[in-house]
Amino acid sequence: MILQTSNLTRRYGSLVAVDHLNLSLQEGEVFGLLGPNGAGKSTTLKMLTTLLPPSEGSAIVAGFDIRHQAAQVRRVIGYVPQLISADGALSGYENLLIAAKLYDIPRTERDQRIAAALDFMGLSDVAHRLVREYSGGMIRRLEIAQAILHRPRVLFLDEPTVGLDPVARHLVWDYIRQIRQNLGTTILLTTHLMDEADLLCDRVGIMHLGRLVACDAPQALKVAIGKPEATLDEVFIHFTGNQLQTTMGGYRETARTRRVARRLG
Numbered sequence: 001m002i003l004q005t006s007n008l009t010r011r012y013g014s015l016v017a018v019d020h021l022n023l024s025l026q027e028g029e030v031f032g033l034l035g036p037n038g039a040g041k042s043t044t045l046k047m048l049t050t051l052l053p054p055s056e057g058s059a060i061v062a063g064f065d066i067r068h069q070a071a072q073v074r075r076v077i078g079y080v081p082q083l084i085s086a087d088g089a090l091s092g093y094e095n096l097l098i099a100a101k102l103y104d105i106p107r108t109e110r111d112q113r114i115a116a117a118l119d120f121m122g123l124s125d126v127a128h129r130l131v132r133e134y135s136g137g138m139i140r141r142l143e144i145a146q147a148i149l150h151r152p153r154v155l156f157l158d159e160p161t162v163g164l165d166p167v168a169r170h171l172v173w174d175y176i177r178q179i180r181q182n183l184g185t186t187i188l189l190t191t192h193l194m195d196e197a198d199l200l201c202d203r204v205g206i207m208h209l210g211r212l213v214a215c216d217a218p219q220a221l222k223v224a225i226g227k228p229e230a231t232l233d234e235v236f237i238h239f240t241g242n243q244l245q246t247t248m249g250g251y252r253e254t255a256r257t258r259r260v261a262r263r264l265g
């Protein structure tokens with residue numbers, strides 16, 4: 001197992017955002033974490049990327065303990081957060097150069113690694129343009145390029161295609177597949193898009209109120225609910241008892257969650 005959580009829990013005051021999560025990922029798989037707004041997906045990713053300490057429980061990522069070996073964990077993972085992390089006032093190349101320095105990539109290798117990442121993500125032609133002139137899809141691809149520059153063993157993507165048009169979304173899916181295929185990277189992503197999860201993920205985990213309520217290959221989950229021909233939307237509704245995106249409901253809760261997410265960066 002490349003990633004294993006053991007009763008991983010995070011509380012915010014009296015709210016249990018992630019509740020004794022037990023999750024195992026096999027090396028090289030693309031795993032999708034699904035769940036309504038507020039289910040605990042981002043909080044899980046923040047703990048696994050060592051940005052947020054767990055309240056209870058533990059997790060091992062690529063052989064390192066997120067609590068006691070956080071620095072080692074950070075060296076072997078890549079993370080693309082939900083909110084834009086690239087600097088719009090710099091070029092794509094400059095953003096990648098910062099990432100290369102942050103990841104301690106030796107000076108002699110930097111240029112070659114950056115060129116390879118730009119090429120891999122289809123951004124060579126725009127490398128020296130300011131990121132604020134990029135389309136949403138190009139920014140996402142640049143952020144993914146930044147996150148794979150140091151060849152991480154596990155890549156975390158928090159809603160990688162949110163806000164992208166269908167063409168840009170398909171392109172990001174293609175790149176995610178290529179990363180797995182060419183680099184053997186294990187990928188853990190969160191998404192609200194059931195077609196994205198169905199097409200891209202080897203397995204999905206459905207979270208509801210902080211708990212993992214289902215975990216298997218999309219087709220196996222369809223069979224498990226007695227409807228092999230079902231869409232993943234139906235599977236999701238079956239396990240969460242909700243229409244898509246409604247658990248916490250309402251504009252106020254969504255706005256609050258967004259504000260919180262923004263604060264946490």
Ligand SMILES: Nc1ncnc2c1ncn2[C@@H]1O[C@H](COP(=O)(O)OP(=O)(O)OP(=O)(O)O)[C@@H](O)[C@H]1O
Pocket residue numbers: 012015017035036037038039040041042043044256257260261264
């Ligand atoms: N810093 C915080 N302080 C207090 N509560 C928080 C904080 N961060 C998240 N929460 C709460 O924890 C719960 C889980 O939030 P989280 O962002 O992990 O859910 P999510 O599944 O990622 O949701 P979304 O799909 O909207 O991104 C929510 O009820 C949220 O309001």
